[in-house]
Amino acid sequence: MTECFDCDNCKESLYGRKYIQMDNGPYCIPCYDAHFANTCDECKELIGHDCRELYYEDRHYHEHCFRCFRCDRSLADEPFTCQGKELLCNDCYCSEFSSKCIACEKTVMPGSRKLEYNGQTWHEHCFICSSCQQPIGSRSFIPDKKDYYCVPCYESKFAPRCTRCKKTLTKGGVTYRDEPWHKECFVCTGCKTPLAGQQFTSQDDNPYCIKCFGNLYAKKCSACTKPITGFGGGKYVSFEDRHWHHNCFNCARCSTSLVGKGFIPDNDEILCRDCSSDL
CATH class of the missing domain: 2.10.110.10 (Cysteine Rich Protein)
Known part of the structure; x- marks a missing residue:
């Protein structure tokens, strides 16, 4: 006597027919699709057993329905981004939502290294010193109108130089006879005592502390x-x-x-x- 081999749902015989074995028993193809197939989020039709199914964030798609919302490119084997409920290929996402480098005018791709300053964006390798043309990267920089300088170049190009040692003044300093000095360089011509913040006078344009001036020149x-x-x-x-x-x-x-x-x-x-x- 032949053993019964029927679809667990419709009870029709499965001899000579395709079927799919589930945990609770075998199903004919129509019953399997009707009871277990997912609905495509794009076309709203069932994703049959013989279709390649793609799954993303609790949504199911036919392979041919998994496409960029803007350019209709297939995303089955492409990197993509989800913006709201819209799936976008990288090119479309970058074109619409990514900023452009102010230097090369190319898109700054998501995840790439970039620098933002004053509402503008650069690729990290495009943000270079206007003088030495080397990438500034994460180093300190100084803006000057539409130019940007690394600190060494700015100091070399624009910073005042000490009247005595001729090196650049990066902070502080004193002014004597309209000339800049490092505080440690502005000393008494006689005893070399620092004069910054002290009373002093001059003789022949040379600064002196009160004591030295009195000893050398005063009545x-x-x-x-x-x-x-x-x-x-x-x-x-x-x-x-x-x-x-x-x-x-x-x-x-x-x-x-x-x-x-x-x-x-x-x-x-x-x-x-x-x-x-x-x-």
Whole structure:
């Protein structure tokens, strides 16, 4: 007696017919397609057992329906991107959604290395220094109008140079006689003490600290012999070829201040009127 071999759904005999074996039993082709085939998300028709089926994000497609939404190119064996519910080939996606390199005007492909600045985009290898023409990459750069410079080239081309050492000033510095100096280069001509932030004066365009200037060039007080610099609000009195600090301009006998008063010179001394009348 012949064993029963029927479709598990329609119960028709499968002898001499194609069938598909499932876990719960064999199915004839029409029953298999009706019960187990997926519906194509594009054409909404069943994807038969003899069709190549493609699956993407819970959606099923016939191979011939899996195409770019813009150019209709088959995506079965091509890289693609999903924008919303639309499938796009790389070319169409880049043309519509990717930025273009400001230098070469070619599309900056998704995933490629790029640099963005001030609303503009470059391929990494296209963002080059306007002077040395080398790629700037991840290094610091300085914009100048429509040009971009690596730091060494910008400093060499535009940065001011120290009057003393002739090297570029990249930060800070001081200005003396409209010329730039490094702070560490702006020193007293005499003792080499840094003058940045300190009181100083000059002689023949050379800067000096107050102490050196006083010792080298300032008038000397005839009383105390110390320099008369005039700094710090210091005032002095001159008579003939002699000079005194205000607080040193006193009568040689009674030590009364003679500032604003009459006095009598007596050889190297100065006397008040009272002391001179006793002579």
